[in-house]
Amino acid sequence: xxxxxNCCIARLGSSFIASKIFNMLxxxxxxxxxxxxxxxxxxKKKIRVFTVDRKSVRVVAGIKHNRDIDFSxxxxxxxxxxxxxxxxxxxxxxxxxxxAVPIPSTFCLKMRTxxxxxxxxxxxxxxxxxxxxxxxxxxxxxxxxxxxxxKFCRVHRAGPREKIYFKPEEVKAAIVTCxxxxxxxxxxxxxxxxxxxxxxxxxxxxxxxxxxxxxxxxLAEMPLSRKVVQNVHLSGGSLLGVSRGGPxxxxxxxNLQERGINMLFVLGGNGTHAGADAIHTECRKRQLRVAIxxxxxxxxNDILLMDKTFGFDTAVEEAQRAxxxxxxxxxxxxxxxxxxxxxxxxxxxxxxxASLASGQIDICLIPEVxxxxxxxxxxxxxxxxxxxxxxxxxxxxAEGAGQTKKHFKELGVPVDVKYIDPTYMxxxxxxNASDGILCAVLGQNAVHGAFAGYSGITIGICNTHYxxxxxxxxxxHPRLVDPNSRMWHRCLTSTGxxxxx
Numbered sequence: 001x002x003x004x005x006n007c008c009i010a011r012l013g014s015s016f017i018a019s020k021i022f023n024m025l026x027x028x029x030x031x032x033x034x035x036x037x038x039x040x041x042x043x044k045k046k047i048r049v050f051t052v053d054r055k056s057v058r059v060v061a062g063i064k065h066n067r068d069i070d071f072s073x074x075x076x077x078x079x080x081x082x083x084x085x086x087x088x089x090x091x092x093x094x095x096x097x098x099x100a101v102p103i104p105s106t107f108c109l110k111m112r113t114x115x116x117x118x119x120x121x122x123x124x125x126x127x128x129x130x131x132x133x134x135x136x137x138x139x140x141x142x143x144x145x146x147x148x149x150x151k152f153c154r155v156h157r158a159g160p161r162e163k164i165y166f167k168p169e170e171v172k173a174a175i176v177t178c179x180x181x182x183x184x185x186x187x188x189x190x191x192x193x194x195x196x197x198x199x200x201x202x203x204x205x206x207x208x209x210x211x212x213x214x215x216x217x218x219l220a221e222m223p224l225s226r227k228v229v230q231n232v233h234l235s236g237g238s239l240l241g242v243s244r245g246g247p248x249x250x251x252x253x254x255n256l257q258e259r260g261i262n263m264l265f266v267l268g269g270n271g272t273h274a275g276a277d278a279i280h281t282e283c284r285k286r287q288l289r290v291a292i293x294x295x296x297x298x299x300x301n302d303i304l305l306m307d308k309t310f311g312f313d314t315a316v317e318e319a320q321r322a323x324x325x326x327x328x329x330x331x332x333x334x335x336x337x338x339x340x341x342x343x344x345x346x347x348x349x350x351x352x353x354a355s356l357a358s359g360q361i362d363i364c365l366i367p368e369v370x371x372x373x374x375x376x377x378x379x380x381x382x383x384x385x386x387x388x389x390x391x392x393x394x395x396x397x398a399e400g401a402g403q404t405k406k407h408f409k410e411l412g413v414p415v416d417v418k419y420i421d422p423t424y425m426x427x428x429x430x431x432n433a434s435d436g437i438l439c440a441v442l443g444q445n446a447v448h449g450a451f452a453g454y455s456g457i458t459i460g461i462c463n464t465h466y467x468x469x470x471x472x473x474x475x476x477h478p479r480l481v482d483p484n485s486r487m488w489h490r491c492l493t494s495t496g497x498x499x500x501x
Contacts (some may be wrong), residue, residue, distance in 0.1 A: 173201055
């Protein structure tokens with residue numbers, strides 16, 4: 001039986017989803033076996049048991065389930081599929097207005113004539129355009145590599161639809177940016193405006209300073225057009241301004257009604273998306289024909305289910321300058337220690353990727369991996385070793401990993417500490433080429449989703465494809481670095497640091 005288990009692990013090792021399923025079966029498979037402690041250790045190096053509040057959490061295809069799945073039930077797959085499809089069904093305007101009649105899309109890239117007044121028949125075109133996405137197109141949540149993969153874990157593919165549920169001449173679209181600054185905000189705003197104009201929308205406005213702009217009478221909405229946003233992506237920040245907090249959901253929806261806004265594009269992180277979902281729910285309760293679409297904005301890359309979010313690549317690239325400066329300062333000083341603090345309140349993706357990219361980091365600290373300051377396996381002991389052997393050290397710390405600078409006086413040897421915090425320099429810079437492309441596609445697909453009649457959704461890149469996801473599924477908790485992931489192991493290989501526990 002032990003050989004059988006090892007064979008299964010070897011076979012499933014290359015398959016993320018299948019290995020997760022096998023992990024959850026570990027206790028059942030080994031219940032009646034007599035295994036030595038070494039056998040258990042050897043198996044558990046491959047198998048992780050996820051526990052939250054002392055209750056086992058099932059993980060299939062990267063999706064957590066609060067209720068246990070009975071894997072002995074021959075119908076467990078169909079039951080899981082039913083649950084998955086229910087959770088990942090994206091809200092549509094026909095849920096509230098079942099009699100809503102779609103019209104031919106006004107988005108056609110073969111059209112080169114000026115916008116006409118009557119949109120009902122679509123734009124004139126010399127030939128039919130075949131670039132539309134079928135409503136039944138799906139994207140696998142995780143890449144399938146094995147016949148045992150749960151291939152029904154699929155989500156809606158993003159893109160333009162052949163039929164739309166809003167007449168462009170009746171649309172008043174609004175864009176709002178919330179939270180903190182992030183490279184790429186202006187790129188997304190620009191692409192939303194340009195795509196709306198291609199559909200034929202004439203009334204496009206920006207809501208200044210986040211949700212606050214819905215309640216502050218002194219903040220007037222900003223008219224937007226291609227002419228206004230043409231070169232806005234060449235600078236950082238947000239054309240519309242940002243802020244945190246704002247009025248109640250009821251006040252925001254009242255304001256949407258007063259202004260006649262029936263498309264709202266919300267750029268922000270987890271908190272902002274929670275607000276967008278609440279606005280969507282309130283609009284449904286009032287039976288308003290309004291599309292609420294989110295675009296995930298988090299420089300920390302901590303949104304669930306997505307490969308990455310815009311601003312992350314730029315942050316990693318810009319962090320290289322700070323790391324290189326810290327290296328030069330540390331290397332040039334007697335017993336120099338350079339410390340670079342990077343963004344990452346709850347997740348250490350920026351610190352991990354920046355450390356791996358630079359090749360100059362000796363110690364990388366992230367919130368997901370516990371560490372000790374003192375003791376034979378502590379950070380101070382390793383720093384003292386680096387000072388004695390290399391003469392200098394460079395430390396990269398995610399902001400959520402805690403304060404380590406104040407302990408360096410306890411090293412027992414004289415050190416010259418140089419501390420660099422490039423946080424706001426990174427947040428304020430313009431997006432690099434990689435993020436610029438990501439922002440362009442996210443902005444375009446946000447508009448496609450709204451015109452297709454979807455609401456309460458967000459857009460992301462998943463398994464290298466662009467998808468629509470229901471907002472509640474991506475905001476339940478922050479995405480974290482997996483300490484057992486290959487990427488974290490690569491980072492440890494690069495830094496050469498030990499386990500600080």
